[in-house]
Amino acid sequence: MGWRDGYIAVDWGTTNRRAYAVDRQGAVGREIRDGHGIMNVPAGGFEEAVAELRRQLGDQPMLLAGMIGSNRGWMEAPYVPCPADADAIAENILWIEPGRLGIVPGVSLAADREADVMRGEEVQAIGALRWLPPDTLICHPGTHSKWIVMRAGRIDHFRTLMTGELFALLKAHSILAPQLRDVPAPDASFDAGVAAGLAGEAPQAALFGVRARHLLGKGDANGASFASGLLIGADIRAGLSLGGNGPIGLVGRSDLRALYAAGLARAGRETIEIAGADAFLAGIGLLTERL
Amino acid sequence: MGWRDGYIAVDWGTTNRRAYAVDRQGAVGREIRDGHGIMNVPAGGFEEAVAELRRQLGDQPMLLAGMIGSNRGWMEAPYVPCPADADAIAENILWIEPGRLGIVPGVSLAADREADVMRGEEVQAIGALRWLPPDTLICHPGTHSKWIVMRAGRIDHFRTLMTGELFALLKAHSILAPQLRDVPAPDASFDAGVAAGLAGEAPQAALFGVRARHLLGKGDANGASFASGLLIGADIRAGLSLGGNGPIGLVGRSDLRALYAAGLARAGRETIEIAGADAFLAGIGLLTERL
Secondary structure, three states: OOHHHOEEEEEEOOOOEEEEEEOOOOOEEEEEEEOOOHHHOOOOOHHHHHHHHHHHHOOOOEEEEOHHHOOOOOOOOOOEEOOEOHHHHHHOOEEEEOOOEEEOOOEEEEEOOEEEEEOOHHHHHHHHOOOOOOOEEEEEOOOOEEEEEEEOOEEEEEEEEOHHHHHHHHHHHOOOHHHOOOOOOOOHHHHHHHHHHHOOOOHHHHHHHHHHHHHOOOOOOOHHHHHHHHHHHHHHHHHHOOOOOOOEEEEEOHHHHHHHHHHHHHOOOOEEEEEHHHHHHHHHHHHHOOO | OOHHHOEEEEEEOOOOEEEEEEOOOOOEEEEEEEOOOHHHOOOOOHHHHHHHHHHHHOOOOEEEEOHHHOOOOOOOOOOEEOOEOHHHHHHOOEEEEOOOEEEOOOEEEEEOOEEEEEOOHHHHHHHHOOOOOOOEEEEEOOOOEEEEEEEOOEEEEEEEEOHHHHHHHHHHHOOOHHHHOOOOOOOHHHHHHHHHHHOOOOHHHHHHHHHHHHHOOOOOOOHHHHHHHHHHHHHHHHHHOOOOOOOEEEEEOHHHHHHHHHHHHHOOOOEEEEEHHHHHHHHHHHHHOOO
16 A cells, blocks of 8 residues: 555644544545654654554554654654755655655754754645745744745745743743733734834843833733734744745644734735645645655 | 941842941941842741841841842832932832831833833942943843943933843753753853844844754854853843943843953943942942931
């Protein structure tokens, strides 16, 4: 049974896992979303985890992408250097069972001090081109947001920002935590934060205002919105500096897309939104066509 | 016994406390440095803590400054609004025992969205003027660094940055933690970080490079130095935007002064360094002259 007869695509992250059974028409049948990210699989447990997925989704060939191929995952799949396209990524799949079970490599950028890596977003980036022109700037928000410059359908270069992780650290551990309890929303506080971030203000300079305004009885309606807006505004400013003036391909989770779309609108930029799962499935589809 | 006969000055912070017995010549006699910051004093325990200080340092009048006057301290001493000088601060001391035991108020800034507060640094700022011209930009590095614009000897306005706290969060809880184990030093990695921060790069954009370079075998000699330099460079950029072109009064702990002095030199600025304890004692001295 080859890839044309259907396959299983797994987006295997640090904390979460999504597995899709794809049929011979390319349609998704059963789908599993669970918390069996690489950190939640016991040492030596990946073989059994894959067998279990096959029992549930069908005994088919399987591609795994994301942190599963990192040095903290199952086996380390060496990075493919930029510029990278679907051909280069498919050629460098790390085969665990030849032609039956492979790990998609990440993509790296290595130039002087500019060094960067991605694992998982490369599949979504090539897949997103189904809905985007071959020369596009893609924004992929997340714990580590990625801004990816696509040129002629290839991942030309990219940049990672610790935007989501910083927000999570502030929310969980900082002196601002009591003011960051709400869920950020694209409201007026968010807009004020975005404006400050887009203006080039280092977030650390405006963040303390969340606490100071609270202490002075002038608190934000939603402090989390302001802080999120500030970090996202700074993220967008850095991302847009990678160039281009067309619509931004905004790929990822719907809640984060809503925030980034609001921020990008504030920056005067159009967006084409693509659900992360759709981009992922399209990307894995492109890879299987090459197998 | 009045203030002219000697007094006790206490810099009472969140986690640490420093108490100094000052004699009638203004010289410091015994000094206590301990971990009895406000978070480490049991509820209702401040009266006894003060009595204990008097047993050790002498039964003298006493001024307490810092977070002891916050809503998490002993009693809340309302902020004095900017612009504020030694007169305004002395007039607004919160007396617990009239004329014998007082809490120095913090200083606030409240203008539109610009809101800020300080507690403790105001004493060091007015005290630092013993060594600085009356119109000076003061940099006070710390968990929450403060840049303070002094005009005609008054605290005119100021800005707080969460620089030290962000670094601590990254070191303790982030994905970069394994690369941030060393103590930051003003080395080549630090200098590269400062250059990126001064250039206006949002720290979240360059921070991930610490991890990416490590994964690609091009790691910084000292990742902590790079990350610290990046945050301090961004801090200095924001601080210098408050204006002025004279030497910067650099007030605080010697280890942080060394890092900021290196960063400010990179930005082409001269510094006049003043130990935080010296500035604090000079500031308390100015207040007692008004009592």
